[in-house]
Amino acid sequence: MMRSLFLFDMTFWLYLAALGLYVAYLFAKRPAMQMAPAGHPIGDLEDRDGAWATQLGQVATLVTVFGWVLNTMALMTRAFERMEHSGTFAPWSNQFEAMAYVSWAIILGYVLLEFRYRIKAVGAFVVGIGFIAMGAASLLPYRYQTAEPLVPALNSYWIYIHVSVTLTSYAAFAMAGGLGLMYLFKERAVNRGSQSRFYAAFPDLETIDELGYKAIMLGFPLLAFGIILGAMWANYAWGGYWSWDPKETWSLIVWLIYGAYIHARMTRGWEGHKAAIYAIFGFLMVIFCFWGVNFLLSGLHAYA
Amino acid sequence: MNDKPDAASDMSASGPSTSGLGWEEFSREVVDFFASIKLAMFLFIVLAMTATIGTVIQQGERPETYVQEYGEEAYRWFLRLGFTDVYHTWWFTSLLGLLCVNSLTCFHKRFPSVWRSMRQDKVSVSLAFIQGMKQQATLSINQPKETVAESLVRIFAEKGYKVLAKSDPGEVTVYATKGIMGRVGAHVAHLSATVIVLGGLLGSYYGFSEFGVCLEGQTYHIPRGNFDLHVDKFWIDYHENGSVKSYNSTLTVIDQGTPTMTKTITVNDPLVYKGIWFYQSSYGDAWDQIEAARINVKDKTSDKVVATVDLEWNKEKAVEGLPLKMKMTDFVADFAFNSTEKKVFSKTAEHANPAIRLAVDERSTVQSTPWVFYHYPDLFEIKDSAYQFEFIGYQPKKFTGLQIARNPGIMMVWIGCTMLVVGMTLSSLIYHRRLWAKILPGEAGVTLHLGGTTHKSQIDFQKEFRKLTEKIQTKTSS
Numbered sequence: 001m002m003r004s005l006f007l008f009d010m011t012f013w014l015y016l017a018a019l020g021l022y023v024a025y026l027f028a029k030r031p032a033m034q035m036a037p038a039g040h041p042i043g044d045l046e047d048r049d050g051a052w053a054t055q056l057g058q059v060a061t062l063v064t065v066f067g068w069v070l071n072t073m074a075l076m077t078r079a080f081e082r083m084e085h086s087g088t089f090a091p092w093s094n095q096f097e098a099m100a101y102v103s104w105a106i107i108l109g110y111v112l113l114e115f116r117y118r119i120k121a122v123g124a125f126v127v128g129i130g131f132i133a134m135g136a137a138s139l140l141p142y143r144y145q146t147a148e149p150l151v152p153a154l155n156s157y158w159i160y161i162h163v164s165v166t167l168t169s170y171a172a173f174a175m176a177g178g179l180g181l182m183y184l185f186k187e188r189a190v191n192r193g194s195q196s197r198f199y200a201a202f203p204d205l206e207t208i209d210e211l212g213y214k215a216i217m218l219g220f221p222l223l224a225f226g227i228i229l230g231a232m233w234a235n236y237a238w239g240g241y242w243s244w245d246p247k248e249t250w251s252l253i254v255w256l257i258y259g260a261y262i263h264a265r266m267t268r269g270w271e272g273h274k275a276a277i278y279a280i281f282g283f284l285m286v287i288f289c290f291w292g293v294n295f296l297l298s299g300l301h302a303y304a
Numbered sequence: 305m306n307d308k309p310d311a312a313s314d315m316s317a318s319g320p321s322t323s324g325l326g327w328e329e330f331s332r333e334v335v336d337f338f339a340s341i342k343l344a345m346f347l348f349i350v351l352a353m354t355a356t357i358g359t360v361i362q363q364g365e366r367p368e369t370y371v372q373e374y375g376e377e378a379y380r381w382f383l384r385l386g387f388t389d390v391y392h393t394w395w396f397t398s399l400l401g402l403l404c405v406n407s408l409t410c411f412h413k414r415f416p417s418v419w420r421s422m423r424q425d426k427v428s429v430s431l432a433f434i435q436g437m438k439q440q441a442t443l444s445i446n447q448p449k450e451t452v453a454e455s456l457v458r459i460f461a462e463k464g465y466k467v468l469a470k471s472d473p474g475e476v477t478v479y480a481t482k483g484i485m486g487r488v489g490a491h492v493a494h495l496s497a498t499v500i501v502l503g504g505l506l507g508s509y510y511g512f513s514e515f516g517v518c519l520e521g522q523t524y525h526i527p528r529g530n531f532d533l534h535v536d537k538f539w540i541d542y543h544e545n546g547s548v549k550s551y552n553s554t555l556t557v558i559d560q561g562t563p564t565m566t567k568t569i570t571v572n573d574p575l576v577y578k579g580i581w582f583y584q585s586s587y588g589d590a591w592d593q594i595e596a597a598r599i600n601v602k603d604k605t606s607d608k609v610v611a612t613v614d615l616e617w618n619k620e621k622a623v624e625g626l627p628l629k630m631k632m633t634d635f636v637a638d639f640a641f642n643s644t645e646k647k648v649f650s651k652t653a654e655h656a657n658p659a660i661r662l663a664v665d666e667r668s669t670v671q672s673t674p675w676v677f678y679h680y681p682d683l684f685e686i687k688d689s690a691y692q693f694e695f696i697g698y699q700p701k702k703f704t705g706l707q708i709a710r711n712p713g714i715m716m717v718w719i720g721c722t723m724l725v726v727g728m729t730l731s732s733l734i735y736h737r738r739l740w741a742k743i744l745p746g747e748a749g750v751t752l753h754l755g756g757t758t759h760k761s762q763i764d765f766q767k768e769f770r771k772l773t774e775k776i777q778t779k780t781s782s
Contacts, residue, residue: 086543149543152550156572210764221728228721237572239583239707240513241717242504244391246359253352260348263341266760297359 002146004081007074008100012138014067015103015131021060022123028053030197053201057120064127065111071104071134078147086149090159095294096145098167099137102290105171106130113175113211121201122211125178133174136291158233166226166251170286172219173258177283179212183276209272212279213265220258227251246297250289257282338409347403354399358390404501407494418487421738427470427479434740434755439769445780446749449476455779456741456752459772465739478741487759489730496723503716513709519590519701523558528710529580532558536566538587538704551584553704579710586705591637591650593617593701597660599630599676600694610691617701620663627667628691634661635698639677648675660695735760737768752776 030050078091078100086093092101110126113119137145150159186208189199202208230248231241242248261278264270337343361382362369370379370388386393434440445452453469453476460467465480518524523534536554543549550570557565557577567575575582594617601611601623611623613630620631639659640651648661658678664686665671672686676695685692739756754773758765 087549149545149547149549152548152571155550158572217732221725221732224728225725228725231721232718233572235714236574237583239574239581239585239709240711241714244358244363249355249359253355256348256352256355260345260352263344263348267341293359 002081004074004078004147005145007070007077008134008138008145011067011071011074011100011103012131012134014063014070015107015127015134018060018064018067019124019127019131021056021063022120022127025053025056025060025120026124026198026201028056030200060120060123061111061114064107064123068104068107068111071100071107075101075104081147085147086155088150088155088159090163092163092167093150093154093159094144094148096137096140097147098163098290099133099140101164102167102171102174103130103133103137105168106133106174109171109175109215117203117207117211119201119203119207121203122179122182125182126175129174129178153237156233156237158229158236162226162229162233165222165229169219169222169226170290172215172222173254173279173283173286176212176215176219176279177286179208179215180276180279180283183208183212183272184280187273187276205272209275212276213271216258216261216279216282220255220262223251223255223258227255247289247293250285250293250297254282254285254289257285335409335413338405339413340406343406344403344410347399347406351396351399351403354390354396357387361387361390363391364389400501404498407497411491411494415491418484418491421481422484422488427468428472428477429479429740429742431742431744431753434742434753437740437755437757439757439766440753440755441769441773443752443754443773443777443780444746444749445752447780449743449745449750452476452743452750452752452780453478456743456776459775459779460739463768463772465737474745476743478739478743480739480741481737483734483736485730486734487731487736489727489732489734491727492723493727493731496720496727499720499723500717501720503713503718503720506713506716507711508713511709511711511713513707513711515585516706516708517590517703518553518706519593519703526580526708529578531560531578533582534558534563535704538702540587551587551704553584553706555582579712581707581709581711583707583709584704585707588653588703588705589637589655589700590703591653591655592635594632594635594660595699595701597632597635597695597699598697599662600696601626601628602692602694604690604692609694612696620665626691629665630693631663631665632660633663633673635659639675655700658695658698660698662693664689664691664693666690735765737765739769739772 028050029052075091075097078097079089082091082093083089092098106126107130110123110130113122113126182202183205186199186202186205188194189196189202190205203211227248230251234243234248235241261275261282264278265275365388367379370382374382382388386395390396453471456478457467457469460478460480463482465482468479470477470479512528516524518533518535520535520538523532525532534556536556538551538553540551541549552568552570554566554568555575556563557575559577565575565577569575569582569584571584574584596617597615599613599615600609601613602608603610611626611628613621613623615621615630615632617635618631618633620629622629634648636648636650636657636659638651638654638656640649641647642649648659651657659675661673661675663671663673666689672689674684674686674693676693677683678695678698681694681696682692735758737756737758739754741755742753744751744753754776756765756769756772
């Protein structure tokens with residue numbers, strides 16, 4: 001009955017394949033070279049790849065883009081199915097769809113990053129997170145995956161914008177989390193003086209750090225906008241713009257956590273190592289806000 | 305931070321200060337403390353941590369609930385610390401207040417320099433000032449200073465910088481700036497915190513929010529708005545699969561006796577009149593009224609049903625063919641009797657033990673007002689009466705639960721939110737950059753001293769500065 005589920009499934013497998021290819025790309029044989037010195041301009045990372053790495057990298061990108069196209073198609077098909085069954089078309093109206101949308105946004109962000117900065121090594125981390133998001137979605141029981149009609153409180157045009165903006169900010173934080181993890185890996189290699197070819201494709205520490213910061217700088221205003229849109233919606237649906245509902249409160253907590261990060265970056269000593277750990281911690285809080293709150297705490301947002 | 309030129313001018317403007325711990329020094333220390341980023345980080349983290357409390361411990365429950373779940377000793381601590389209503393405790397509110405003070409002090413301390421550089425920038429700076437910058441370069445160029453200045457202006461302008469040049473005897477200074485809106489944005493976001501909090505306070509002091517149970521066909525007076533509200537209808541729409549599509553109430557506002565507005569409200573579409581919002585919040589069956597009841601009249605001697613009567617609420621009805629008039633005067637959904645006050649009441653809102661009270665008039669010989677029960681038909685018997693009454697069915701009266709609220713602070717909150725989003729977006733996407741170039745006569749041609757500062761994205765700026773320097777080198781050497 002649900003054609004979209006087939007497409008979501010295909011997306012899942014393609015993201016798995018892409019993740020495998022990116023990991024293989026990192027392990028591929030490269031001609032002997034030194035690590036790039038710190039602060040060295042990026043852009044010549046691809047020149048360091050050997051024949052195997054180049055080919056693997058190209059296929060990985062291709063598979064990722066194809067997976068993303070299927071993800072897009074799946075979401076669009078779901079939008080049509082929703083139109084038929086539930087009078088709205090927002091393909092992010094339950095937990096499953098929200099997860100699929102988040103992985104869509106993560107992969108889109110990654111593809112843009114790859115095309116702009118030409119760093120494929122990030123794929124092993126960020127596509128990994130996109131894949132996990134998609135995988136977690138497909139692990140949900142079938143009854144969570146279907147396009148059931150919306151409860152009256154959700155049946156509003158606000159769902160189009162509030163949910164999509166908030167989820168996009170989650171995707172940005174996921175990206176920052178992935179980059180933070182990558183930073184720690186690379187940092188360990190640098191500290192040990194590792195000459196392993198595995199790390200050769202990694203950009204230098206400063207670049208990873210800066211990219212992670214940029215992802216948070218994108219997610220932070222988006223989350224604020226998402227929360228405010230939620231407040232406006234609540235003002236129409238619940239009789240007040242703020243009611244300290246657990247989901248509301250947790251999104252505010254996440255925002256405060258990243259607020260502290262943004263301010264910390266202005267002071268010395270909060271780049272690099274600390275920032276990377278903090279970005280991972282922040283992402284864990286995002287996961288709790290997104291998943292944990294729905295399953296562990298009761299409240300007005302407990303719909304799915 | 306990187307506001308050295310302005311900070312320097314501030315110092316000279318304030319004149320010679322008194323020695324020791326003078327008032328000025330003290331006030332500067334206080335301002336520095338309250339404007340500090342460290343305080344901001346501290347507040348963000350502490351607010352984040354304390355906000356979790358209210359999501360773990362249920363808020364605003366009855367004491368028994370807490371005692372049952374956490375024990376008496378824990379509940380005593382909860383009360384002491386305000387954990388049963390965390391977000392309205394004095395300490396949580398103080399933290400929010402401190403955040404406002406923090407952001408306002410930051411604005412007070414740092415915005416004047418932003419404002420000055422928006423209005424009028426310092427073009428002339430000392431050589432030492434340029435050399436003290438984090439990003440700086442010195443180039444020797446074998447060309448006349450006018451040509452170098454021209455190409456500098458062109459290169460900076462191409463990159464989207466606003467350029468000012470000043471020619472002094474023997475030297476030329478070029479100043480270029482870009483992205484001041486990024487800093488303005490940060491300050492707008494800082495101000496928004498106070499605007500939002502003030503809007504929230506305004507709402508909590510001068511606003512109200514209450515819940516009203518309203519029956520179809522009834523008119524209610526809304527004292528806060530001095531008008532009446534008539535509930536025309538309540539109904540539920542369903543999807544094909546039987547799940548609820550929407551809850552709807554048609555309401556009519558009656559102001560000064562004349563109907564002025566009619567609207568069907570749904571969950572996401574409230575009615576607004578004179579600043580008072582009416583939300584569709586819940587619904588249910590009324591517990592003290594029903595639409596109609598069906599009564600079987602049994603003849604006591606033959607034990608046979610002699611008539612079935614449908615009674616409407618509070619309307620007397622003569623039973624056809626029998627010397628009998630009946631009226632339904634009361635209804636309770638969950639029958640209970642208060643023996644001290646001798647009063648019947650509904651224990652809960654659930655229809656657990658529905659009962660109606662009849663006023664029975666048998667040809668004026670027997671008059672009684674018995675309670676008859678839906679679940680227990682044989683409970684009471686009316687003495688002297690020829691009949692037994694059985695309450696066999698009823699049509700409940702629906703009520704619509706309306707949330708009635710007014711929030712005079714809401715506009716302020718939305719203004720603050722707009723400031724927050726606009727400010728944060730500007731400050732995230734744009735960063736302020738300033739470049740100074742001093743062209744001095746050198747051994748052969750001129751010496752160019754180039755320096756630049758930014759308030760964030762140091763790495764991006766470092767790259768940009770390096771590229772600019774390279775570009776100046778290639779452009780001026782050709």
